[in-house]
Amino acid sequence: xTVLLEILVAALLVLGGTFGLIGSFGLLKLxxxxxxxxxxxxxxxxGVGAALVASVLHLLxxxxxxxxxxxxxxxFLFLTAxxxxxxxxxxxxLRSLDPKVLPPTGTxxxxxxxxxxx
Amino acid sequence: MKRLFPxxxxxxxxAALWILLVNHWTLGSLxxxxxxxxxxxxxxxxxxxxxxxxxxxLGLIPYTLLVLRDVIVANFQVARIILFLPNDRIxxxxxxxxxxLTSPEAISLLAGTITMxxxxxxxxxxxxxxxxxxxxxxxPDPDAIRDEIKTxxxxxxxxxxx
Numbered sequence: 001x002t003v004l005l006e007i008l009v010a011a012l013l014v015l016g017g018t019f020g021l022i023g024s025f026g027l028l029k030l031x032x033x034x035x036x037x038x039x040x041x042x043x044x045x046x047g048v049g050a051a052l053v054a055s056v057l058h059l060l061x062x063x064x065x066x067x068x069x070x071x072x073x074x075x076f077l078f079l080t081a082x083x084x085x086x087x088x089x090x091x092x093x094l095r096s097l098d099p100k101v102l103p104p105t106g107t108x109x110x111x112x113x114x115x116x117x118x
Numbered sequence: 119m120k121r122l123f124p125x126x127x128x129x130x131x132x133a134a135l136w137i138l139l140v141n142h143w144t145l146g147s148l149x150x151x152x153x154x155x156x157x158x159x160x161x162x163x164x165x166x167x168x169x170x171x172x173x174x175x176l177g178l179i180p181y182t183l184l185v186l187r188d189v190i191v192a193n194f195q196v197a198r199i200i201l202f203l204p205n206d207r208i209x210x211x212x213x214x215x216x217x218x219l220t221s222p223e224a225i226s227l228l229a230g231t232i233t234m235x236x237x238x239x240x241x242x243x244x245x246x247x248x249x250x251x252x253x254x255x256x257x258p259d260p261d262a263i264r265d266e267i268k269t270x271x272x273x274x275x276x277x278x279x280x
Contacts, residue, residue, distance in 0.1 A: 026200035046193035082233035089241035103214040109246035
């Protein structure tokens with residue numbers, strides 16, 4: 001049983017590492033700043049997630065009891081990843097994007113980031 | 119009681135957060151969590167004049183499970199696009215998603231969900247809060263993505279919040 005759990009922990013760590021690597025490779029490969037935000041927000045969540053599950057299992061295995069920090073890390077990750085992506089996207093739209101490529105809002109107002117009159 | 123705990127849910131969340139953060143079940147950390155749960159809502163009260171209304175809080179549980187499942191799927195999809203799709207065949211697109219939701223909390227939750235799930239990312243909101251600007255990594259059919267966001271996530275959030 002212990003050996004099986006250890007194999008599971010090791011497999012999770014490898015899985016997490018692989019996804020972290022793929023995410024970083026995506027940052028290098030993709031050409032457009034908006035495209036690069038995708039691997040940074042998504043392909044890495046499973047990387048961190050798998051490492052956290054491995055951490056919980058390992059602590060149970062060595063008899064240290066249940067650790068709650070992993071739940072908090074997951075919570076904060078899900079709170080911060082979309083927000084930092086949103087801020088990066090807004091900065092990109094404001095500083096270096098031609099507003100003409102954006103679709104119309106479909107309402108009377110413009111996109112919030114754009115300066116008035118564009 | 120209402121003066122001491124103007125926002126009971128926030129107080130409970132803060133106390134739980136502190137206890138999880140200390141990771142030890144001792145009387146001392148319980149007392150400190152109660153002190154924090156009392157002080158922080160009192161000191162920050164002026165920044166949240168309105169309180170979120172959640173019509174059906176229990177609906178958040180199946181929604182969370184659905185999103186977690188989609189996040190895992192999203193990881194594999196994005197990984198596949200990165201590894202196996204040549205750059206010149208990736209069709210990225212901007213999509214404007216009109217909103218039926220009106221509650222700011224529901225819209226924030228929808229925006230966060232869009233960022234965490236398959237191939238899409240929330241980039242902006244219209245100045246009147248009636249539409250979201252979404253960027254899709256690989257969208258051969260942008261309209262299908264817009265419809266999926268509306269039926270899969272927005273309709274569920276609408277049932278929970280409004």
